[in-house]
Amino acid sequence: MSLKGRDILSMRDLSRPEILEILKASRALIPVAEGRRPSRALEGRLLSLAFFEPSTRTRLSFETAAKRLGARTITIVDPAASSMAKGESLSDTVRMLSCYADLIVLRHPNEGASRLAAQLSDKPVINAGDGAGQHPTQTLLDLATMEERFQTLAGLRVVLMGDLRYGRTVHSLAHALGLFGSELTLSSPERLSLPEEVRRDLDQMGAKVTEQPDLEKALRGADVLYVTRIQKERFGDLAEYAKVSGSYRLDPALLRNMKEKFAVMHPLPRVAEIPPEVDRSPHAVYFRQAFLAVPVRMALLSLILTGRVPPGGGR
Amino acid sequence: MSLKGRDILSMRDLSRPEILEILKASRALIPVAEGRRPSRALEGRLLSLAFFEPSTRTRLSFETAAKRLGARTITIVDPAASSMAKGESLSDTVRMLSCYADLIVLRHPNEGASRLAAQLSDKPVINAGDGAGQHPTQTLLDLATMEERFQTLAGLRVVLMGDLRYGRTVHSLAHALGLFGSELTLSSPERLSLPEEVRRDLDQMGAKVTEQPDLEKALRGADVLYVTRIQKERFGDLAEYAKVSGSYRLDPALLRNMKEKFAVMHPLPRVAEIPPEVDRSPHAVYFRQAFLAVPVRMALLSLILTGRVPPGGGR
Amino acid sequence: MSLKGRDILSMRDLSRPEILEILKASRALIPVAEGRRPSRALEGRLLSLAFFEPSTRTRLSFETAAKRLGARTITIVDPAASSMAKGESLSDTVRMLSCYADLIVLRHPNEGASRLAAQLSDKPVINAGDGAGQHPTQTLLDLATMEERFQTLAGLRVVLMGDLRYGRTVHSLAHALGLFGSELTLSSPERLSLPEEVRRDLDQMGAKVTEQPDLEKALRGADVLYVTRIQKERFGDLAEYAKVSGSYRLDPALLRNMKEKFAVMHPLPRVAEIPPEVDRSPHAVYFRQAFLAVPVRMALLSLILTGRVPPGGGR
Numbered sequence: 001m002s003l004k005g006r007d008i009l010s011m012r013d014l015s016r017p018e019i020l021e022i023l024k025a026s027r028a029l030i031p032v033a034e035g036r037r038p039s040r041a042l043e044g045r046l047l048s049l050a051f052f053e054p055s056t057r058t059r060l061s062f063e064t065a066a067k068r069l070g071a072r073t074i075t076i077v078d079p080a081a082s083s084m085a086k087g088e089s090l091s092d093t094v095r096m097l098s099c100y101a102d103l104i105v106l107r108h109p110n111e112g113a114s115r116l117a118a119q120l121s122d123k124p125v126i127n128a129g130d131g132a133g134q135h136p137t138q139t140l141l142d143l144a145t146m147e148e149r150f151q152t153l154a155g156l157r158v159v160l161m162g163d164l165r166y167g168r169t170v171h172s173l174a175h176a177l178g179l180f181g182s183e184l185t186l187s188s189p190e191r192l193s194l195p196e197e198v199r200r201d202l203d204q205m206g207a208k209v210t211e212q213p214d215l216e217k218a219l220r221g222a223d224v225l226y227v228t229r230i231q232k233e234r235f236g237d238l239a240e241y242a243k244v245s246g247s248y249r250l251d252p253a254l255l256r257n258m259k260e261k262f263a264v265m266h267p268l269p270r271v272a273e274i275p276p277e278v279d280r281s282p283h284a285v286y287f288r289q290a291f292l293a294v295p296v297r298m299a300l301l302s303l304i305l306t307g308r309v310p311p312g313g314g315r
Numbered sequence: 316m317s318l319k320g321r322d323i324l325s326m327r328d329l330s331r332p333e334i335l336e337i338l339k340a341s342r343a344l345i346p347v348a349e350g351r352r353p354s355r356a357l358e359g360r361l362l363s364l365a366f367f368e369p370s371t372r373t374r375l376s377f378e379t380a381a382k383r384l385g386a387r388t389i390t391i392v393d394p395a396a397s398s399m400a401k402g403e404s405l406s407d408t409v410r411m412l413s414c415y416a417d418l419i420v421l422r423h424p425n426e427g428a429s430r431l432a433a434q435l436s437d438k439p440v441i442n443a444g445d446g447a448g449q450h451p452t453q454t455l456l457d458l459a460t461m462e463e464r465f466q467t468l469a470g471l472r473v474v475l476m477g478d479l480r481y482g483r484t485v486h487s488l489a490h491a492l493g494l495f496g497s498e499l500t501l502s503s504p505e506r507l508s509l510p511e512e513v514r515r516d517l518d519q520m521g522a523k524v525t526e527q528p529d530l531e532k533a534l535r536g537a538d539v540l541y542v543t544r545i546q547k548e549r550f551g552d553l554a555e556y557a558k559v560s561g562s563y564r565l566d567p568a569l570l571r572n573m574k575e576k577f578a579v580m581h582p583l584p585r586v587a588e589i590p591p592e593v594d595r596s597p598h599a600v601y602f603r604q605a606f607l608a609v610p611v612r613m614a615l616l617s618l619i620l621t622g623r624v625p626p627g628g629g630r
Numbered sequence: 631m632s633l634k635g636r637d638i639l640s641m642r643d644l645s646r647p648e649i650l651e652i653l654k655a656s657r658a659l660i661p662v663a664e665g666r667r668p669s670r671a672l673e674g675r676l677l678s679l680a681f682f683e684p685s686t687r688t689r690l691s692f693e694t695a696a697k698r699l700g701a702r703t704i705t706i707v708d709p710a711a712s713s714m715a716k717g718e719s720l721s722d723t724v725r726m727l728s729c730y731a732d733l734i735v736l737r738h739p740n741e742g743a744s745r746l747a748a749q750l751s752d753k754p755v756i757n758a759g760d761g762a763g764q765h766p767t768q769t770l771l772d773l774a775t776m777e778e779r780f781q782t783l784a785g786l787r788v789v790l791m792g793d794l795r796y797g798r799t800v801h802s803l804a805h806a807l808g809l810f811g812s813e814l815t816l817s818s819p820e821r822l823s824l825p826e827e828v829r830r831d832l833d834q835m836g837a838k839v840t841e842q843p844d845l846e847k848a849l850r851g852a853d854v855l856y857v858t859r860i861q862k863e864r865f866g867d868l869a870e871y872a873k874v875s876g877s878y879r880l881d882p883a884l885l886r887n888m889k890e891k892f893a894v895m896h897p898l899p900r901v902a903e904i905p906p907e908v909d910r911s912p913h914a915v916y917f918r919q920a921f922l923a924v925p926v927r928m929a930l931l932s933l934i935l936t937g938r939v940p941p942g943g944g945r
Binding site for chain 1: 358359360361363387389391406407408410411412414415416417
Binding site: 350353354371372375376378379382383583584585591602605606608609 | 673674675676678702704706721722723725726727729730731732
């Protein structure tokens with residue numbers, strides 16, 4: 001069950017026990033992520049971060065994870081400035097990176113790019129988002145955030161809100177929550193509802209899933225509201241975009257009667273889905289979620305490169 | 316009087332003794348800045364450099380300062396490649412960075428951006444230039460350069476030349492020099508003269524200030540000539556720009572009769588204000604000034620993160 | 631014969647014994663380059679990488695070399711984002727970098743940029759490619775690849791194919807191979823043949839050089855085929871470009887009857903000169919060549935900064 005040397009391309013590459021191992025390792029690494037406990041656990045390791053589309057948050061949290069553990073990084077951030085501009089293929093770029101570094105973190109606009117990379121690289125590949133495809137480390141940090149808040153993932157009542165059709169992270173999150181026995185409520189405009197195949201997969205797992213486009217009703221009894229961005233480019237008609245995105249904006253008034261531990265989550269960056277006044281609410285955990293990206297990615301890097309997490313997170 | 320954990324947003328945040336403490340720490344760190352004495356004083360620390368407008372010199376000198384002291388850095392350099400492109404606010408970007416790093420160095424085109432950042436971040440913020448606002452670390456290195464040359468700041472006769480209206484560094488430099496008892500001579504075209512409120516502030520401090528648009532006359536008896544760039548975009552009429560910038564170009568002949576220690580300074584980058592033949596003059600100290608950016612920023616990082624500077628600069 | 635503190639601007643700056651010293655040091659550093667043997671040989675050193683045109687491969691291999699040896703780097707990658715955009719000259723940028731770092735690696739579109747930089751910098755400068763000029767570290771890694779494959783450079787029969795006129799690396803490679811007693815066969819379209827002065831230089835060295843535009847004939851008895859990219863922008867007439875580049879594409883069938891150790895090399899990135907099916911051939915060594923960039927650049931950095939290579943490559 002060791003993760004040593006493994007590729008992480010999709011949540012489906014991880015078993016339940018493996019996910020739990022990552023979450024446990026992540027908890028142990030929180031003091032290192034906070035900068036309170038220095039670590040040289042990955043000293044001498046070199047990671048390659050190849051970002052072929054912008055994702056500052058993902059890139060910086062991977063860099064932070066690597067550097068707080070003593071590893072070094074080499075980074076491609078601007079496709080225009082890279083060899084790709086000379087016509088080089090992704091294949092050759094990946095082969096080059098696997099000549100240099102001990103692990104490749106890849107962000108790419110094309111679905112399947114990470115799987116291709118993993119086939120060509122003799123070093124482990126972590127998918128940091130491939131177009132409409134997968135973004136497994138986002139799902140892991142989402143799970144870590146819920147688990148930290150509720151000490152469990154089983155039986156949580158989670159509302160998924162916004163764009164459930166095109167938001168890739170929400171698909172693998174839904175699958176993972178199903179795997180751990182959460183109850184899902186889907187709250188989205190019809191044209192942005194969860195794709196058929198994702199829904200079918202949840203049904204086959206025996207996950208408890210209901211649909212409730214009315215957010216106020218959806219929130220009754222909920223533990224978690226997971227908000228996603230509604231993207232303008234999904235709508236031909238801007239008037240309809242304005243109407244839909246307006247109605248899927250979180251009204252702070254809705255938070256008044258929620259349970260004490262009720263949590264509002266968002267993968268960030270947000271635009272207008274969550275108004276700034278929610279930030280001060282004790283229910284707002286999206287910045288904690290942003291922080292937990294670091295120990296979760298630390299755990300993955302550590303387990304993949306060394307097969308273990310240093311005792312107590314330090315060394 | 317400790318700087319530990321403090322934000323550095325403006326020179327006005329620093330008292331006279333604090334400025335002197337920084338300059339003293341900076342002197343001790345020169346061997347580390349030169350690479351002659353290795354240091355791990357900031358090992359395990361992670362700094363975030365967020366540059367939302369280009370400033371290679373400032374960015375690289377902060378990175379050098381951090382890395383020569385053993386710290387690591389994460390960097391945003393291209394606003395277009397960042398989450399800001401997805402519509403994320405500066406507020407959320409700052410909150411993200413304060414989740415990851417131990418300190419934030421911020422360069423931003425908008426005045427007041429650093430103060431906003433400091434309000435949102437629970438980690439210290441250093442203002443590395445915010446539009447027409449402040450750039451306190453530039454002023455500190457300017458002071459360090461004068462103090463190294465003359466062993467004092469008191470009683471220096473400093474000529475400020477060029478664009479005194481829009482050049483932000485010159486405003487906080489003028490204030491700081493007033494604070495330390497320097498005499499100021501302002502030599503600028505009328506439309507680029509020092510703003511009223513800066514002038515009033517100097518008068519209230521009791522600083523000795525005279526105006527002398529004729530550079531040759533201004534230089535009589537001077538210890539320091541501080542040259543600034545005159546920016547084309549300040550002029551509607553290009554012919555007038557050409558005339559004004561031409562007359563505020565340093566004529567090497569003017570340097571012939573100056574005192575032995577007389578120093579020509581410039582925050583760099585320069586365009587044509589100082590012709591290349593001046594570089595060979597013993598009066599040219601602007602490259603020394605560029606170097607001193609490193610120990611001054613080292614001193615700040617060290618004092619903010621640890622409250623002290625390692626004895627002898629090393630460890 | 632020490633390389634300590636030396637600039638590396640052109641292969642002509644290196645004597646035969648110095649080249650051999652670098653290749654030997656490179657061999658010793660392979661385990662460090664592979665990440666199998668940690669090293670802190672260059673801990674405390676700071677390198678500046680200034681890339682004023684895109685070259686991801688060269689930049690990342692230098693960064694890898696530096697970081698695997700424990701050095702830190704500061705990097706300029708985007709000329710638009712740099713002070714150059716404010717009108718700063720290359721001279722002032724180089725002077726700034728020599729204030730900060732212990733060594734400058736420079737990539738620049740203009741021929742002679744590195745020599746200018748070396749004159750202005752009091753720190754060593756490595757030319758990482760200057761327009762149509764030199765790219766000596768590419769030639770060193772080409773030699774290292776051949777030497778690893780054949781245990782010698784003497785008497786090798788090397789076919790240089792493609793654009794021999796504008797491909798800068800091929801000029802210094804031809805010179806170096808001549809120096810070591812290799813036999814050269816030039817296989818290029820007439821308009822892309824080796825420039826007269828390079829040819830004359832080879833003749834004066836007494837190098838054995840023949841021309842054979844027909845690749846199949848050129849390959850008879852060859853040890854190495856060195857393929858270069860034919861660039862579209864060299865042709866006014868696109869039809870002629872298509873014809874020429876088509877005939878200088880490596881046909882996998884040609885590899886069938888070659889010697890066992892016969893090696894196909896390419897400086898990468900490639901476009902269509904070598905079809906992907908060649909990658910699986912035991913003759914394809916261009917990815918090994920890409921890897922050897924790291925130990926060769928490690929050797930150079932080590933010899934320039936410390937005058938030696940740590941025993942066994944480690945420390």
